[in-house]
Amino acid sequence: MPFDPAVLRASFAVVERRADHLTTYFYAHLFTHNPGLRALFPAALHEQRDRMFAALTRIVQRLDEPDRLTEYLQALGRDHRKFQAAPEHYPALGASLIAALRQFSGHSWTPEIEKAWTEAYTEIARIMTEAAAGLPAERPGWWEAEVAGRRRAAADLVVLTLAPMHPYPFVPGQYLTLSSPRAPRVWRPYSLANAPRPDGSLELHVRRVPGGLLSTALVEDVMPGELLRLGPPLGDAVLDPGSYRPLLLVAGGSGWGQTKALLEQLTAERPDREATVLLAARATAGQYDLDAVRRLLARNPRLRILSAAPEQPCGPYGGTELLREALRRHGDFTGWDIHLSGPPELAPDLTGLLLDLGADPALIRHDPAPATFNRARPVTSSDWFLDHRDVPWINRTELD
Numbered sequence: 001m002p003f004d005p006a007v008l009r010a011s012f013a014v015v016e017r018r019a020d021h022l023t024t025y026f027y028a029h030l031f032t033h034n035p036g037l038r039a040l041f042p043a044a045l046h047e048q049r050d051r052m053f054a055a056l057t058r059i060v061q062r063l064d065e066p067d068r069l070t071e072y073l074q075a076l077g078r079d080h081r082k083f084q085a086a087p088e089h090y091p092a093l094g095a096s097l098i099a100a101l102r103q104f105s106g107h108s109w110t111p112e113i114e115k116a117w118t119e120a121y122t123e124i125a126r127i128m129t130e131a132a133a134g135l136p137a138e139r140p141g142w143w144e145a146e147v148a149g150r151r152r153a154a155a156d157l158v159v160l161t162l163a164p165m166h167p168y169p170f171v172p173g174q175y176l177t178l179s180s181p182r183a184p185r186v187w188r189p190y191s192l193a194n195a196p197r198p199d200g201s202l203e204l205h206v207r208r209v210p211g212g213l214l215s216t217a218l219v220e221d222v223m224p225g226e227l228l229r230l231g232p233p234l235g236d237a238v239l240d241p242g243s244y245r246p247l248l249l250v251a252g253g254s255g256w257g258q259t260k261a262l263l264e265q266l267t268a269e270r271p272d273r274e275a276t277v278l279l280a281a282r283a284t285a286g287q288y289d290l291d292a293v294r295r296l297l298a299r300n301p302r303l304r305i306l307s308a309a310p311e312q313p314c315g316p317y318g319g320t321e322l323l324r325e326a327l328r329r330h331g332d333f334t335g336w337d338i339h340l341s342g343p344p345e346l347a348p349d350l351t352g353l354l355l356d357l358g359a360d361p362a363l364i365r366h367d368p369a370p371a372t373f374n375r376a377r378p379v380t381s382s383d384w385f386l387d388h389r390d391v392p393w394i395n396r397t398e399l400d
C-alpha cells in the first residue's frame with residue numbers, strides 16, 4: 001500500500017474520540033453536496049454512523065496487515081452492490097470523509113496528513129470497486145425472494161421459507177443479509193437454517209428483538225407472497241469438509257437455525273462423523289422446532305443432542321450456566337471442532353471456558369458479533385489505552 005500507516009494512525013487517534021460529531025458532519029457534508037445519494041441510505045442513520053466508524057476503525061487497525069485488509073475490503077466492495085453503490089459514488093464519499101477529518105483534526109491537520117488520507121481512501125475505493133466489478137456478470141448484486149411460508153414457532157419467533165427468484169448458492173453455516181420494503185434500505189444479517197435443497201428454497205429463523213426495526217416487521221407483519229431482498233451469502237463458520245475430529249455444536253436460541261443447517265449437511269454428506277449438540281434456551285418452554293430436532297435424530301444415529309434449558313426462565317440467558325456446566329462436565333475438548341451459534345454474548349461467554357478445557361482457538365468457529373452491539377466506544381484516553389478493540393465486522397469473508 002502506498003501510504004504511511006503511522007501517519008494515518010496518529011491522525012486517526014486525534015479524531016477517534018470525536019467520532020459521533022465526525023460522522024454526523026460526514027453525512028451532512030455528503031448529502032448537502034450529493035443530495036441524490038440520500039435515497040440510497042435508510043431513513044435512520046444512527047446505526048450506519050456506527051458501522052461506518054467501525055469499518056474505518058478496522059481499516060486503520062489492519063493497515064499493517066495488507067492481506068487481511070484487502071480481503072476485508074474486497075468482501076465489503078462486493079457486498080456494496082446490494083446498496084447500489086456505483087464506482088462514481090466513491091469520490092463523493094472520499095471528499096466528504098476528508099472534509100470531516102480535516103474539520104475535526106484542528107491544528108494537527110497538515111498537507112502530509114491530507115495526502116496520506118487521500119492516498120489511503122483512493123486505494124480502499126480501488127480495492128472495493130475492483131472486487132465488485134470482478135464478480136461474474138450473471139451474479140446479481142442482490143436476490144429477490146418471495147416469502148413462500150411462515151410458521152410461528154414461538155411467541156416471538158417465526159420460521160420463514162423463502163423462494164429466491166434466481167438460484168442462491170451458499171454453504172451451510174453461512175448467513176445472508178436481508179431487507180424488506182416494510183423497513184426500506186435496512187439490511188440485517190440472518191443465518192441460513194437449511195442445507196441447500198433441490199427446490200432452492202431457504203429457511204430463516206427470526207426472533208423479534210424488542211424495538212427492533214426489521215425483526216419486528218419480519219415476525220409480525222411480513223406475509224407469504226411478499227418480496228424480500230437478499231444480499232450475498234457471508235461468513236465462514238462452516239464445517240471443515242475434510243475433518244475427522246470430534247465435533248461439538250452449541251446452539252443458543254435462534255442459533256439453532258445455523259446449527260440445523262450444519263447438521264443437515266453433516267447427515268447428508270458425512271454420515272460417518274459423530275457430533276454432540278448442546279441446545280440452550282432461556283427456558284424449556286422457549287425451545288422451538290423440536291420436531292426438526294427429532295427428525296434429525298431419527299435420520300442420523302451418530303448425533304447426540306442434549307438440552308441445556310432451565311425449567312423456569314432465569315434471566316435473559318438462563319441457559320448459559322447450564323451450558324457452562326455441561327461443558328465442564330464433559331471435561332476435555334482437546335482436538336475438537338467446535339461451532340458456536342447464538343446471541344452475540346454466546347461466543348465471548350463460552351470461548352474462555354472452552355480454551356480452559358483444552359480447545360484449540362483455531363478450531364472454534366462462530367459468526368462475528370455485530371459491530372455496534374453493546375459496545376461502548378472508548379471516550380477518555382485511559383479507555384482508549386485499556387480497551388481491547390477488535391471491532392468485529394459481519395462481512396469478514398465471503399466464501400464464494
Ligand SMILES: Cc1cc2nc3c(=O)[nH]c(=O)nc-3n(C[C@H](O)[C@H](O)[C@H](O)COP(=O)(O)OP(=O)(O)OC[C@H]3O[C@@H](n4cnc5c(N)ncnc54)[C@H](O)[C@@H]3O)c2cc1C
Nearest residue numbers: 188189190191205206207209211212213214215254367370
Ligand atoms: C452474523 C449474524 C447472524 C444473525 N443471525 C440471526 C438469526 O438467524 N436470527 C435472528 O433472529 N437474528 C439474527 N441475527 C441478529 C439480526 O441480524 C438483527 O440484529 C436482529 O434481528 C435485530 O434487528 P432489528 O432491525 O430488528 O433491530 P435494530 O433496530 O437493529 O435494533 C433494535 C435494538 O435491539 C438491539 N439489538 C440488535 N440486535 C440484537 C440482538 N441480536 N439481540 C439483542 N438485542 C439486539 C439493538 O442494539 C437496538 O438497541 C444475526 C446477527 C448476526 C451479526
Ligand code: HEM
Nearest residue numbers: 037040041042048051052055083085089090093124125187
Ligand atoms: C471506502 C468506501 C466505503 C466504506 C469503507 C464503506 C463502509 C460501509 C459499511 C461498513 C457499511 C455497513 C454495512 C452493513 O452493515 O451491512 C456501509 C453501508 C452502506 N454503504 Fe458504504 N462504504 C463505502 C463506500 C460507499 C459508497 C461509495 C456508497 C454509495 C453511495 C456507500 C453506500 C452505503 C449504503 C447505502 C450503506 C447502507 C447503510 C445502512 O445499512 O445503514 N458506501 N458502508
